[in-house]
Amino acid sequence: MQYLLAASSILGGVSALVARDAPCCFHLSADGGPGGPVGQLDDGQNRIGQGLPEANYCLDNNGGLTDQDGRGCILTPPTTQWQCDEGATPDGGFSVGNDGGLKHDGSTTFIACPTGDNGGWNIYTERIDGEPLCTEITLTADSCGSGAPPTEGKPSEPAGTQPAQTQPAGTEPTGDHPSPSQPAGTEPAGDHPSPSQPAGTEPVGDHPSPSHPAESQPTGGHPTLSPPYLNQTTTGSPGGDGAGGSQPTGGNPSTTSNPAKTQPAGSKPAETQPVATNPAETPSTPPSESCPVDEDLSGPYEAPHLIIPVDSSKPDEVPGTSYFGQVTPTVSSIFNFDIPESYAGSKCSIIFLFPERSRLETSNYTISGTGEVQFGLLDSPASEQTSFNTSPKIKTDLGKEMLAPGNSYQIETLECPAGETIAISMVSSKGTDFEWFEDYNPAPIGLWVTKC
Template structure:
């Protein structure tokens, strides 16, 4: 007697979404600003500036660039850039029209970094009046980045001859799911064992999994009862390197278990979770008094020169930058990457002094290189160049306004800035393990608007250590 059983597994958009394999693409902006998206050497993504088109890769809702850096939305201002040693921000997708979206929205913003370059954001930057709404097109992906798979049917027939129906055996068949990087392992139960056993092997594209069968497996197109499936995606938790931990669930192979025909379909889609970067305002507020005399004269070290990297160099950059304006005295602008001083606007800078600086001399400096020396930043500067610096009695927060700003602990004096200058403002014993805040204000008609950046050539307010 000959008997056969046919199993059909149909996976479609109405059943569940299988994450697609990674897809590489280039971005083009349209709307208020248009052009291809390029990258600076530090991973900032920009429109304009003659930058060549950058290549990105999307995988499971996260984006990395061609250098393998995770693309993130920076804290508070949500600037799109790619940083070394961090995991990507998740929630991105590319629809069938090749439009990049984040959290379901296709609206992005371009805000000027200079007269010819624009940074990318998901929200307009507070205080920047020239931000414009844009859309981002991802060429080269289209439906390939979609999470909705096309219908795929896998039919397997277990065929046996001349064996009592009371006997039973199990066949294991492995095949990849079409148009997906995730392979499926299908377990089939046959009602009869074969008269002569054989062990065929079917190899999926990736990853390679050996398959074993104790009954011949013969594909067929005959219509037979469909068996349901229980799909249980495994999870892998990893921690990416870098200053901050990012945990996420990465896609792995899926096991498709086919039991009896009466079993219902239970779908557990893969999930992606991550721990966001801590905000720049994550500081300990404390009152710090800077001694009038320094423990070491500035002539014994290069106080106005930054050496090393941002994580292991001889300097600290501000961890919180807060512009405050007398024109809107009760409005909190929140954190910024830009320093701004004018007749009605000052900027407060918080510095977190490492405990390793104990016993050393700290130097508050302001660097204003020539425009021609800048690689990744820019500034607008006019007027006499007069500026005033003050040490504040406590640190600022993201809620700091003109009205509620901390009081002045010490007036550090007036200075005249000029393009190409490096100015030593104050040397003092490092308040190790504490947070200290300084305010920078314009004198007279001075106007300065700049992007705080340690990349060559460094621009802005820093604390160096000797």
Template structure:
């Protein structure tokens, strides 16, 4: 059997202190994420579909072969790569980025990658000319009769900050020498690369995250776990505790975990990843055992999980020998 977002709705079951954790995703507190934006509009000739570009003065455009724009979101406010504040100009609500402007608050990224303003994913594109160039608004521009509704999706490190995504706000650091219970080792480990969305890397032995790479895992949950509780754990011992494994960690940041609607295969690429939903965030700190999330065991099912990073590069050999390292599901 295949699960639908097997760890999508979770509650923490550990009593250990989480004081060492600073959540990066829920809620977002002065941690920026950077991305490009892609417009998705109705199918029409020269329609408003494609990556948002930018004019030299900071106007954001769909179409017209303008250089792709990069944006960063921090505490609901957006700036572009030139550190110009992105605003909704009154009274038209045109989305543009101006030198010296204070960014308009209220933006966020939802779990499906969509950019929202005040929790509304609806944006509008209005034509600038007859050559397929469109400006972006949060409401149809006054006097414009050819405006069409669009959706904007963020491609980069942004993840949702809304508590409505049913994600535990604080994972727990587990204390003590052991974490009792039966462990489920991943039976498939597949890296994917957002920078090479169609690339297929196949089944690997290592978990890898970089600014563009994530790793997908399949777990087979034993039928005997029916009615029991399962936990998603990430174990990162200190280098000196490892006997048959090793890891390389660069930067200081978090690991971000997603539940996949379906398991992955050896030919899965970033482009073909199933629908995903954020389930938790763990600090990438050597010497920690982190309880990311807990729920009823999806007994008898094969489930898929995705691990990405924020502010770090991590590569490790998944291994259950002392000391265990990597992502596991444990029957409590």
């Protein structure tokens, strides 16, 4: 491999870059902030921490990067999260300096933001406004710098050669899992804009403002955005790294009570509710074997990898994925869960956790109305292109629950659909307006799937 060194004259202080006519492959390590090797989720999200497998990247002579699976690495708009997607054309502007420092558009500064998922940090090229926990980092390649031979790695393959295995219908393939990744374009953190309210109505209460990075709906030619959560089985107590942030303010709405029992299934949601307007194709049945509700997520569990808030008042709008769950008289949320192959032969429990506000460390919520919501198992997963009009149909009505702080709810117990992606809908009933930040940090809040 031939190396052509071109010295930059900008301020006389920019190190020479290595230009090459064939890919050079390397691993990356981060310095500053979280630090450590750069790994990947199965869906191509590049992350620091979480003990993920170390990723291998190849730099072509157009300044584009591909990973070891030949996926093009892109900066997903508008947050510039760096991830590698199947079928994507790599974004240019990357280079490796003489000292091995990775650069984008001449800058060695990247931004790491905590995901709230087992100590993982996403990587961005631009700072997210209002996100106090993000920090500047640098990335160093273990090859491709001046005088360093390339590592043995898989040269860049044409993007789009790797098949997906558990991809939701209607999404671009992204490896073994969709994404959600999250959650997946996600909204900026800090001063979070609230998810869309029904047209002509005022927002209810103060919107949650957890300290987590977020992304947004993809635009242009980028096929996907990553989900908010790690696409893998999680075991053990939640929290740990990434559980920072100040405790939300607010009083204790209620005292803790015993978990509520599943409501009788088979009832139809109100006509004005999104998703549930599709008629159920099969009736629900009570779970034959109940699992204890794991209120602390101390055992194996799955977080949603896509959360799609669809709006019946804007039926063709494609909202993209969110870190927030939301139900209002016009907005309902669809949750995608990737069930690992390792769950085969086990029981799975769909649960909703709603702790008192005083127990929340990094999340928050607002709720008004009756608190009644309707759940449903959909006939196919949602995708990042799902709108109200294109929402999957309800396959099984999972019944209604009357949600109140300080409670946990077992929605359904079923045989774990190992290796599959399932989607659960949650819609408002009788005027409920509820918004929360889906979070596993103490105390966990939101919709989850646990293995019994």
